[in-house]
Amino acid sequence: MKAIQAVMQEMIDISEEEVGQFLKGVEVKSFKRQETLSTAERIPNEIFFINKGIIRVFITDREGVEHTVHFALERQFIADYSNFILQQPSCYTLQAIEDSEVIVLPRTTIEWGYRNLKEGQKMGRLVAEFYFIYQDNRIKNSYIRTPKERYDSITEIFPNIHNRVPQHMIASYLGITPIHLSRLKKQV
Amino acid sequence: MKAIQAVMQEMIDISEEEVGQFLKGVEVKSFKRQETLSTAERIPNEIFFINKGIIRVFITDREGVEHTVHFALERQFIADYSNFILQQPSCYTLQAIEDSEVIVLPRTTIEWGYRNLKEGQKMGRLVAEFYFIYQDNRIKNSYIRTPKERYDSITEIFPNIHNRVPQHMIASYLGITPIHLSRLKKQV
DNA sequence: GAAATACGATAACAAATGTTAATAGATTTT
């Protein structure tokens, strides 16, 4: 529980007491490599915080092909946040790439935080803003960067990714085929 | 000021009195077609709310080519929100496509709202969440939809866009050349 | 109203990216 507490305290003004209360409403869970934290079609009623491991977020298209949309690392929150907010069935599957330990924050706990933490709403705002900025960067880069450039700078966003994730998942994240990524890597 | 008041009241619990106070800190401005509301390289210290007109957001790449990243319509907020938050120089230029009227919300007013509106932080959260969901949808679609499919459904996101925006800007938004969009339109 | 500019379509060709198939080395499972 050390990590999530530190992250919360970096974001907002919150007392030990308050954090303690808030964290009574969470649960720690472990997942083996390849296991699924959350499946598509199901309404996501929790947000995960990653203590250890790495989580892949993917969407499955009509042909059944999986597209990796995101990787989530230690000390980060992860969910189908859109459909958590909208309370609609998820589009994404969350899967552990390594044996992972996560903190599960149920909707009831999040809402409790909004109501009862002195700066609960602010924390919600900062989290949403943080992920907005991440997405804005992705969208921006999709317009002005080539796939090769985005590959070359991927460790800025996902440090050490090359040692933790197979290359074909990185290709999928970049929106290209693994064959094409192999080709691009040969370029200078 | 009717429109922004309505939007705020739809989002949060806010009294007429509070709205009135908040709106003392804003300013109405008009821009002619083609005029620039906000330029790249400058730190964005305000958020715009569109009363009338349509605003194009674009980024200029190293070769000087403009890439349309977004269209903002009536009753919407628009800014380089990332760099507004980060207080860093903007990447985007905001340009009026039609003669437009906007409400300018300076940073000082936004911050006043966070501090003094009963649900100011919540409003910030809801706005950030709203744009997060919009972006998430874009990213999702970039993985599972073809440019043709995204073209065909563009009016779901930007109603009446075809009557208000030249086609080459739509092509730019879709990340393809206008020549290619012409080709795609011929497909069934 | 004339001149200039912007706009959209099309053709021909070039470049980027996808598809299929084969291979060899890792890694995981049994």
Added chain:
DNA sequence: AAAATCTATTAACATTTGTTATCGTATTTC
């Protein structure tokens, strides 16, 4: 330890998308 699966590379070919150039029309500017 053997078998099965996963992984990354490469080649050959197909498809998609971009580039350059041209044309006719609409729209804007003077």
